[in-house]
Amino acid sequence: MNQSEIEWAAQQSHKCPNVRKGIDLLLRLMQAVNEQSDGWAYWRAPSKACQKLMDLLKTAGNLQHGTSGTISDADLRKAITPIRTMVTRQKKLQAKFGNTFVFTV
Secondary structure, three states, X not given: OOHHXXXXXXXXXXXXXXHHHHHHHHHHHHHHHHHHOOOOOOOHHHHHHOHHHHHHHHOOOOHHHOEOOOOOHXXXXXXXXXXXXXXXXXXXXXXXXXXXXXXXX
16 A cells, blocks of 8 residues: 555544554554655565555455454454564664664554
8 A cells, every 4th residue: 555545544434443453553654664764655665564464454345435344353463463573673674774763563
């Protein structure tokens, strides 16, 4: 998902709390990436790490118009795992270059 799709989805009504949590995580990560790098559109690692989460969220319905479908806690945790891994790796990798990457999953 690109920046405008994430921002729009975050403004919509989603009945499932796990869908809301997932979209909120995407929005916060995108904002953190924009603040600390060249931006969401240019740094592939974060968007690649979010692919499982984005695919999972889409199973709940049309994210651009609000959703009524649900996703389980277990599925959400599985989809977040690659994001946690990416954040941990990037913190270490960026430190080697004198940079920082700060994000709490």
